[in-house]
Amino acid sequence: MERRTFLRASALSLGTAAGVGAMGEEASAVSAEHPLRVQVLMFDGVEEQDFVAPVEVLGLAGRMSGGALTTSMVTTGQPATVTCVYGTKVRVDRGWSPHEADVLVVPGGGYRDKDGPGVNRLIADQEWLRRLAASAALPVGICTGVMVLSAAGLTKGRNATTHAGAKADLAAQGATVIDARVVDDGDLVTGGGITSGLEVALWLVERFVGAQLAQRVETVLEYERRGTVWRRA
Secondary structure, eight states: OOHHHHHHHHHHHTTSTTHHHHHHHHHHHOOSSSOEEEEEEOOTTOOHHHHHHHHHHHHHHHHHTTSSEEEEEEBSSSOEEEEOTTSOEEEEOOBOOGGGOSEEEEOOOOTTOTTSSSHHHHHTOHHHHHHHHHOOSEEEEETTHHHHHHHTTSSTTSEEOOOGGGHHHHHHTTOEEOOSSEEEOSSOEEEOSTTHHHHHHHHHHHHHTOHHHHHHHHHHHTOOOOSOEEEOO
């Protein structure tokens, strides 16, 4: 079976009676020879902490595992310099290529500013949403980035979480909102507000590479995970 298809099929079985075994199979499928390719979406108005946390955690995990994970930042289109919500400017050297990613992390930012930069411009981009919905990459939403996944139809009828200020909207759009720091619904992973990107990224390390590496990353970062990782029973 093609590797990305295997990872996605394994994700669907998480949380079932075979969930623990499935997670072990996912971890064994990832190695320096066959790394988990993670792309982090960047856009004007992105919240700094939303993307910095996964870039830091996953980048460190990649180094400590000898390359079992690779992480890159991407735009929705062409390379560009992105201006974040607090004015930080980040040069992003590549556009998103669905065929080159196993995981796509969508951070949040600017949700309440309907006319300014941020996730609302992604939500209004129907072509981008169609590409997102059609992608085989595991969608991972952080904070109000989850609302982008919702606009693409990826959270309807699914268990998910988001920033506290957007939970009512997420529920109104058809998701079953779970009050947890991280919600792993198999082939959909979502996180709560802002700093939960740390927990989301550490969970991805544990799920795909193993708990031992996740614990080592925590030790280096001098950070202890908070809250709950909710998974289907």
